[in-house]
Amino acid sequence: MILQLLLEGKMIKQYTLYLILILSPLFTGCQSNALGRNALTIMPSSMLNSQAEQAYADEKQKNKIIKNTRQSHLVQQVANRLIMVANRDYANYCQGFNWEVVLFDKPKVKNAYCMPGGKIAIYSGILPVCQNEAALAAVMGHEISHALLRHGNERVSQQIGLTTLMVGANYALNKNENVSSVQKRNILIAVGLGSEFGVALPFSRMHEREADYLGLRLMAKAGYIPSEAPALWKRMQANGKSMPEFLSTHPSDASRIKDLESKQQEAFSLYRLAPHKYGKGENF
Numbered sequence: 001m002i003l004q005l006l007l008e009g010k011m012i013k014q015y016t017l018y019l020i021l022i023l024s025p026l027f028t029g030c031q032s033n034a035l036g037r038n039a040l041t042i043m044p045s046s047m048l049n050s051q052a053e054q055a056y057a058d059e060k061q062k063n064k065i066i067k068n069t070r071q072s073h074l075v076q077q078v079a080n081r082l083i084m085v086a087n088r089d090y091a092n093y094c095q096g097f098n099w100e101v102v103l104f105d106k107p108k109v110k111n112a113y114c115m116p117g118g119k120i121a122i123y124s125g126i127l128p129v130c131q132n133e134a135a136l137a138a139v140m141g142h143e144i145s146h147a148l149l150r151h152g153n154e155r156v157s158q159q160i161g162l163t164t165l166m167v168g169a170n171y172a173l174n175k176n177e178n179v180s181s182v183q184k185r186n187i188l189i190a191v192g193l194g195s196e197f198g199v200a201l202p203f204s205r206m207h208e209r210e211a212d213y214l215g216l217r218l219m220a221k222a223g224y225i226p227s228e229a230p231a232l233w234k235r236m237q238a239n240g241k242s243m244p245e246f247l248s249t250h251p252s253d254a255s256r257i258k259d260l261e262s263k264q265q266e267a268f269s270l271y272r273l274a275p276h277k278y279g280k281g282e283n284f
């Protein structure tokens with residue numbers, strides 16, 4: 001029966017189309033990421049970036065933003081220094097980024113993120129944990145690295161599966177703006193913005209290790225002393241009862257601090273080459 005239909009050509013067209021949709025990303029979507037690892041990123045970046053931009057605008061509407069204070073200037077300063085390095089050394093990986101940073105007035109929320117497309121949010125509760133600019137540069141550098149490494153895209157590609165693949169392919173083919181709300185929700189969950197739906201997927205250990213490593217390089221090149229990265233993770237772990245939200249989506253283990261410590265020599269060689277050195281920067 002199937003053979004008959006195939007022979008009649010009715011199904012050939014359909015199956016060929018599905019096959020092309022399913023297989024094409026395997027040929028076109030496997031690209032070398034900012035650390036040289038081949039990663040499957042099949043979603044159009046423009047699609048993820050515009051979804052992220054919308055979600056970021058919603059967050060800015062909902063939350064009070066701290067502006068024109070010493071703290072907000074310091075947050076902006078750390079962002080500027082890291083973004084300068086990202087644009088200079090990873091230009092290919094931040095094409096189409098529209099960088100922006102906001103400091104949300106949420107003293108009880110110890111969190112931070114950088115969405116695909118370069119939209120950065122710092123919640124004021126994380127500043128006392130950071131204590132200084134260099135530790136904030138470690139957090140922000142780590143978050144920016146997830147975006148540069150397109151980890152969100154990779155998670156969509158791996159975890160959402162065929163349905164999203166179809167929508168993504170459909171979007172790419174038709175430039176269709178009307179992606180269903182369910183798909184939007186799935187995409188937001190996959191890029192790490194799903195907490196309002198009660199689904200916060202932790203990053204994988206491999207993604208964490210990559211973001212730690214690239215983040216450490218970014219902060220050192222930006223002129224912040226890299227030893228503040230492992231020091232910050234130790235402070236976060238020591239936080240005990242008031243565990244930062246940051247840790248719920250960025251699972252930590254003892255090997256993370258060890259890894260960051262084992263990369264100090266390399267990071268310090270980059271730090272020494274930085275045109276301006278700020279040490280730990282100013283305290284919050």
Ligand SMILES: [Zn+2]
Nearest residue numbers: 203208211250
């Ligand atoms: Zn992370």
